Amino acid sequence: MKSTFLVATLLATTFLSTAASAQEVTLTIESWRNDDLTIWQDKIIPAFEAANEGIKVVFSPSAPTQYNSALNAKLEAGTAGDLITCRPFDGSLSLFEAGYLSEVGDLENMENFGSVAKSGWSTDDGSATFCVPMASVIHGFIYNKDAFAEIGVEVPTTVDEFFDVLDAFKEDGTYIPLAMGTADQWEAATMGYANIGPNYWKGEEGRLALIAGEQKLTDPGWVAPYEQLERWGEYLGDGYEAQSYPDSQNLFTLGRAAIYPAGSWEISGFNAQVDFEMGAFPPPVQNAGDDCYISDHVDIAIGMNAASPNSEAARTFLNWVGSGDFADLYANSLPGFFSLSNAQIEMSDPLAQEMVSWRQDCGSSIRPFHQILSRGTPNLANEYWVTSANVIRGTMTPQEAGQKLQDDLSSWYPPQQ
Amino acid sequence: MRNLDKPKRRWHIVVFLLPAVLVYTAIMIIPLFGTLQLSLFTTIDREQVFIGFDNFRTLLGDERWSQSFWNALKNNAWFFLVHMIVQNPIGIAIAAMLSSSALRFSSFYRTAIFIPTILSFVIVGFAWKLILSPIWGIAPGMLDAVGLRFLFEPWLGKEEYALTTVALISVWQFVGIPMMLIYAALLSIPDEVLEAGEIDGLTGMSAFWKIKLPLILPSIGIISILTFVGNFNAFDLVYTTQGALAGPNYSTDVLGTLLYRTFFGFQMQLGDPNMGSAIAMMMFLVILIGVCIYLFGIQTRMRRYQF
Known part of the structure; x- marks a missing residue:
């Protein structure tokens, strides 16, 4: 009797749990x-x-x-x-x-x-x-507000002001002006070229024209970002050629660098680590009052x-x-x-x-080579990592970089042939 | 009577060989032919289409592909050369010193020098990246301490030094292998031979050059071929220190990293198993040719001594 009851209970629990x-x-x-x-x-x-x-x-x-x-x-x-x-x-x-x-x-x-x-x-x-x-994710620059106050510089809005700020930090010598390295190569492309570029190729307008074959990578709008990147080299830390992505993050969060070319995904990580106040500014435009574009x-x-x-x-x-x-x-x-x-x-x-507010004033665009253009071989996204790093290291001129990418693209992409 | 003339079937030979042959066939030979087969096809609209040797024609004939391929092969050759010039002579020299009875603590040195060999590539790559880092590394500080700070360069980030630096890291890690093999070979040289040489007036360095070196030549041959195969299969160390793009500017790209990027894809680049297999077959060919040259050109001519 007792055992029957036990079996019945066991069966009941089995059925009940299956039902659940x-x-x-x-x-x-x-x-x-x-x-x-x-x-x-x-x-x-x-x-x-x-x-x-x-x-x-x-x-x-x-x-x-x-x-x-x-x-x-x-x-x-x-x-x-x-x-x-x-x-x-x-x-x-x-x-x-x-x-x-x-x-x-x-x-x-x-x-x-x-x-x-x-x-x-x-x-x-x-x-x-x-x-x-x-x-x-939105690109821009995250900066150390305390360092800016200490040196006495304002947030730059134009490219000239941007380099004035970098010069001021370089002259002072307390802070590394820009926290970036070329060892991992992708920062040079993603946080460098794709970050500052939309202001030159006018965001979606230039990107879509490139896909349609109406613009070339040797056009001024696509080479000019490289010309700015070429100048970055002298503001990066000593030995930046072997500086990796985590190195750059640490240099900035430890308060040793003033400006960090950033993607917005850094925010939560940085919030947890810094003990100074941070601010952000969008990529500077060429002339005051120009329309601005951001990589969103x-x-x-x-x-x-x-x-x-x-x-x-x-x-x-x-x-x-x-x-x-x-x-x-x-x-x-x-x-x-x-x-x-x-x-x-x-x-x-x-x-x-702050970063999301840029969407209101500036045109949004995605990274230039991610849609359609990275389908072929050689892969344009990989190549612009390599060329961007080369330009910053000074082993390739902006014109050569533009020519190389154009050759790579036109080798397989019919609208560019 | 007739039965005795007929040679006996030696079944035990088959039985003893079978397990090794089966395992080797399953995990080495079948995949090798699988790779060969894959390299003769291409994907068109998700279908595998047979195209003969077109992948190889693209790899060697297309301007961009052949440039990547020859660049990787050239880097591989330099990688191998650094090992032959640096790793093996140092390994032999250490082994010669260790086998000398005058050296104290020899077992300690032997262990210490061999330990990096058993470390993982990832640990070695990461540790050396930190040591050589211009920001946190101890290399700039150590050079500074002896007044040679001006010699410091961000070696892993410069096109002209990166590959040699990676090769030297690999030498540091694997110098224990030639050391151990040569050490074993040196120990097997009978004392009688050396004593006979001593009576004839061969001592010290000349005993090494005239007696020991000829006797360990077969071991040096084996080490060279092991180095060759290992170096042309290299991938791990470059991948951990320089990433899959083998920067800066592909200056550390070896066949292994080129294969990896092509076969599995990288970031936006989708993988192409067919082209990847073609590169894998080329790697196999390069190694096969190298080993054949050694086997038929060198090993058959090597003189062996019986004691």
Whole structure:
């Protein structure tokens, strides 16, 4: 009698627990943002789960450098998670074309995004969108306010003023004027060329003209940023040729450098480390009163695995990502990753507020070579890392750099031939 | 009676060889042919299309591809040359000193010099990057202490020095290998031979040049071929110190890093397994030719001595 009861109880618990798990769907997110693990676990996922009962979400990131190859392997093997964090442009486009990502353009909340926001995750003609945009990063310069006050210089708005400030720091000698190195090469391109460039090639106007084949990389608008970069070399720290990206970050946060050519993703890291006041200014324009342009690069989005068995739940999650609630939560949890949503968002971080305010006065543009132009071999994005670093080190003239990139591009891109 | 004439089948030979042959075939030979097959195809609209030797034609004929390839091969050759000129002579010299009975604490030196060999590339690359860093490194400070600060350069960041610097880091790490092999070879030389030489008046340095060196030549040959294979497969150290783009300006790009970027892709560049396989096959060919030259040109002529 007693044993029958025991068996019955055991069976009952088994059935009950199966019933419970049948109601509950677990969604797994693939991502390269392992830095954000705690923010997803403590803030974003609880907020979603509270609003949507029965859907559990697991954030499972991998290392950034391995993400693309790991994700491809998982998708091919059919073991990838339900939700896929999307890199911008060709990386995700190829996944969509291979049928690994579902179209999400018909989600209700997609109307919160403009066409520039969606450009990173749409087909070339813009007919289909396959990821919900999450955030962009803005380029500019972060500076040490205390150092500026100590030397007695003002925030520069034109290129001439910018070099006057650098000269003042160089003359004084207490601070390294610019914290950047060329060892890792990409900072020279991303925080150098793509940062200051939009003012010369007039943002989207120049970028689209280049894609259409109406402008060339040897045109003054595309060579002039190199001419400015060439002058940066003498303001960088001693031995900058072997200075790596973390070296530059540390030089700035330790208060040894005055100006840091930055991407907004640095904000949260810097906030935690500096003991001085920081400010930010947009890339200086050529003449006072010129229109300004900034690099506001679409960086991260999220899409859905076409093979996911939980597509309904996944769509619910993606729709929530498109909402103003998510935009608010994400932008405030990760200052420096700016929401691409049109929803009005209040940000509490002053540095993030400053950087995002540039959007009102300046034209936004994405990095020049990320859409379409980096499809061929040689890869233009890699080549402009190398040439930008070469120009700063003085081993290549701006004209040679422009010519090299133009030759690389015209070797495979029909509109430029 | 007839049975005795027929040679006995020696089944045990097959049985003993089988495990090694099976494992080697599964993890080395099949992948090698898989790579060869992959290199003869290309991807058109997500379909693998057979194109014969077109990938190799592009690699060697296209202006840009061939420039990258020859640059990587040239850097590889220099990398190997630095090892042959620096690593192996130093290894032999240390081994000769260690085998001398006059040296005290020889087992301590032997262990200390061998230890870097068992460290991971990542640790070695990272440690040396820090040592040589112009900002936090101890190299500028140490040079300053002896009044030679002006000799300091950001070596890893200069096109003209970067590759040699990386090669010397690798020499530092692996000098223990030739040392150990030569040391073992030196120990196996019987004392009688040396004593006979001593009676004939060969002592000190001349004993080394006239007796020991000829006897360890086969070991030096083996070390050279190991260095050759290891260097032309190099990837890890360049990747950890200079990144996959092998900067500055591709001056440290070796075949391994070129293969990595092509096969797996890098940042915006998508991977191209077919072209990557073609580069892998070229690496295999280079190593194969090098080993063949050694095997047929040098090893067969080497004289061996029986004691």
